[in-house]
Amino acid sequence: MAFFRRRKAKFSDVDMEHLPRHVAIIMDGNGRWAKRRGLPRKAGHAAGAETFRTIATFAKELGLSYLTVYAFSTENWRRPADEVASIMALLEKYLHEAIQTMAKDKVKMAFFGDLSPLPPHLQALCRETEEISKGYEGCQVNICLNYGGRDELVRAAKAFALDCVEGRADPGHLTQEALGNYLFSKGVPDPDLIIRPSGELRVSNFLLWQSAYAEYYFTDVLWPDFTKEDFLRAVSAYQGRSRRYGGV
Numbered sequence: 001m002a003f004f005r006r007r008k009a010k011f012s013d014v015d016m017e018h019l020p021r022h023v024a025i026i027m028d029g030n031g032r033w034a035k036r037r038g039l040p041r042k043a044g045h046a047a048g049a050e051t052f053r054t055i056a057t058f059a060k061e062l063g064l065s066y067l068t069v070y071a072f073s074t075e076n077w078r079r080p081a082d083e084v085a086s087i088m089a090l091l092e093k094y095l096h097e098a099i100q101t102m103a104k105d106k107v108k109m110a111f112f113g114d115l116s117p118l119p120p121h122l123q124a125l126c127r128e129t130e131e132i133s134k135g136y137e138g139c140q141v142n143i144c145l146n147y148g149g150r151d152e153l154v155r156a157a158k159a160f161a162l163d164c165v166e167g168r169a170d171p172g173h174l175t176q177e178a179l180g181n182y183l184f185s186k187g188v189p190d191p192d193l194i195i196r197p198s199g200e201l202r203v204s205n206f207l208l209w210q211s212a213y214a215e216y217y218f219t220d221v222l223w224p225d226f227t228k229e230d231f232l233r234a235v236s237a238y239q240g241r242s243r244r245y246g247g248v
């Protein structure tokens with residue numbers, strides 16, 4: 001059955017003229033992938049980081065404008081210290097590699113989330129990758145790090161309130177667009193498609209504001225097993241949806 005469900009998706013299943021501009025992914029299922037193999041959870045994250053590399057490269061090749069991934073949430077600090085350290089180490093490794101290749105790929109990198117609790121050298125590396133790539137106009141990869149949708153909204157509310165108190169903003173003139181400018185995603189269009197692998201059917205505090213009209217795609221495939229074909233399958237499903245934005 002699994003064979004039939006996961007038949008190979010091809011480029012021909014996808015309308016290349018109507019690709020989503022922005023795809024976001026909750027990279028879930030690393031722990032279960034490792035458990036099924038009798039491996040430590042960190043092996044699942046290492047495999048998940050490889051999948052991220054493959055999918056980020058593929059998104060760029062397809063010509064997507066934005067890819068946003070949930071790498072570490074505000075709640076993930078509750079995990080054992082060695083698991084947190086292993087995720088941070090994978091990020092560090094990835095960012096060092098990205099610095100080597102981003103000039104060629106023209107990939108722009110950005111981070112959504114409060115980086116201040118991260119180890120100082122990792123914060124510096126994040127800022128360095130943003131700085132190096134800020135002028136690039138290829139695919140923009142946004143990595144959500146110590147990110148939570150509610151945390152983002154509370155920060156926006158505080159920043160807006162401060163602007164009001166200090167005379168730079170007026171509550172009577174607040175619009176949805178203006179509030180969007182207080183978010184980590186400032187300047188980035190909302191995601192068109194949000195993919196969640198691993199069979200979980202939850203939003204998990206991801207892009208709460210930005211997902212207002214996103215199309216969701218859920219699959220049982222665990223993130224380390226997620227392939228380019230799975231990505232195309234998600235894009236093809238997205239293209240079969242009718243987006244009405246509350247209209248008819």
Ligand code: FPP
Binds near residue numbers: 070076
């Ligand atoms: C969720 O799976 C995954 C994470 C909390 C970490 C994601 C991190 C990576 C893929 C590696 C580093 C990222 C980059 C961008 C290089 P889970 O552990 O909750 O899985 P489970 O639900 O099966 O336990």
